[in-house]
Amino acid sequence: MSPLQAQDNKFVVVLDAGHGGHDPGRPTENGYKEKDIALKITLLLGAELEKNDDFKVIYTRKTDVFVTLKDRAKIANKADADLFVSIHCNAHHSQASGTETFVLGAKNSERNMAVAKAENEVIFLEDNYEQHYEGFDPSSPESTIAIGIEQEVYVEQSIVLARKIEDNFVNKAKRKSRGLKQASLWVMHNTYMPSVLIETGFITNKTEGAFLNSKSGQVKIANAIKDAIVDYKKELDDNVGSGILGTEKLDTETVETLENLPLVYEGITFKVQIAASSKNLATKPYNFKGLSEISKVKVGKLYKYFYGSTSDYNKVKQLQEEAKSKGYTSSFVVAYKNAEQIDLAEALKSAAN
Template sequence: MKTKFLLLFLCIVCVTVLTSFTNDNEPNTNKFVVVLDAGHGGHDPGKPTKYGFTEKDVALKIVLKIGAALEKNPDIKVIYTRKTDVFVTLRGRAKIANQADADLFVSVHCNAHHSQASGTETYVVGVANTKRNFDVAKEENEVILLEDDYEKHYDGFNPNAPESLIGLTLMQEDYIDHSILLAGMIEHNFANNLKRKSRGVKQASLWVMHNTYMPSVLIETGFITNKEEGHYLNSSKGQAEISQAIEDAILEYKRSLDLNVGENIGAPKKESVVLEKRTSEVYDDVEFKVQIAASSKKLETKPFNFSGLSPISRDKVGKMYKYYYGNSSDYAEIKSLLSRAKSKGFDTSFIVAFKNGEQVLLDKVLKTTSN
């Protein structure tokens, strides 16, 4: 845990509650712990709708279905921020997830707009807000105003002030890559399995996101204000399909953590990568690496554990170990190593950047140091 400000990340949005929460929040190191957060609750109904149903009810029904399915897996422990129609504060949700030492935080919500906008969105923490993303963050953070003495509990944070959102810096940098991975899997399932309109993976300055110390996502399952989509969200069929898509993504994400390490490594592809001559792209004071895997397992950084790749380095972040292939200040060289890693079966590999031993955003490095 890195300081109290590193508390819960993405649930974000609205409000949820902790109901019948006894020993479920105690850390469990033997299982993969998933915290499911149903948005809003109690005196906070969530997004308004003229169709006779509310966001808090839809979100709860979907979360309970996801949880019931995940609980059938003996390797997974499910914790809920609420199981009934109760109100829970943002800081309360953060506390639940962090005390449980969770591996994953998944918050479920419904979107809203004054038009007949439709489609799904999955958010991860971020500060690069567009106008639309700012509006979403503002709406979801406003639940803070329903709490007594919110100025004291949230250090003067004002959900209506853009400068407050800018102040929510990326305290989730250690988990952003895994949050994006899960978010992408969720949106992929919505678009490909359910044939729904996906508005993609997005970033927003959500208070709860910035306060979690685990991979976290906030799912906008659709626009409850859209006539057709709203009724779909409120239907048994729609809720069953949505919960299935999210459950499948969580299970796929869990499998990916151990997919390419040790005895679970996939069969390497036939290597066809040719390392061509390339123009050097050296970035002073920057070290690039290829992240090839992340796992709860601590493995020897030997070639036999990673399909012959070498050198391999390892770093512990929270409860996970991240494994990296190669290191260089030459971006062209690291891109070649990325191709080689993928040819060895590490399909989800990606490039990361470090400065002074600390991981930094790759895009920022490339933009700042380019021409």
């Protein structure tokens, strides 16, 4: 069954409260426990979703118990879920603040890698972790990059949901957003559905920690996530048959509000191929339904025509949707490296190295 389709008329959401049991999560000086706050937000979120008959909610834990990262993904896959949502709190030695929502991806900044390392290190608390995680080392950048590849097919949908969540944190919960990020997090590895990991704020920040530890704060966070999930499902329903979630609905104002980091792949140039023809056309807007920034290359007897040129994968997907809206319905993204066209999947992988 397609991951874009709800099963049995129910949209299945797996809610994952981070940490638990003998794994308290991030340490704090003010007594707040990540495992407790994450669970309370998760249960509030689940209760709100369950009020809607369109949703079926499955929890990786509903009490203070330890669940391995591997089993969290297993629960989601067994349920054939439509979404996997993992709830956490952030921590830092400074008074850093703000929400972050992560999708699984190979592109890691130093900061994102630090988050990935911290969230993945719970593996060491598990029995026989060497056998369970196939040599995965949470301290190794190579390991954390490698786990992102299998989930690549779901990244686009995950990004749509993540942006809705961060948008709601800003506009509805009135929180500071640190944006959407990509990192290699094991809890989302091998989850065969769109997946996000939400850092609801910093429990090490005096003000934000108190907010997250309060019932009113937890309700605001839970409702912001709930509304994003409901909106995400509605967008899916509106796009049935199109096979893709359109990023055109994410306006630039929303993205700027989120201070979103572009998904830039250094050394890679993405373009949208809109046509191939034996005709040598001038690359002017009047020849291409008003589209500007057209380029062409001759391959054999054919001319290939491209729209746009960017190293930002998010941007090129938006350009593709724009081209489709102009009538180029079969347009697709291509990748170039050192002026040579390469396979798109290879481009997304190689850029991580």
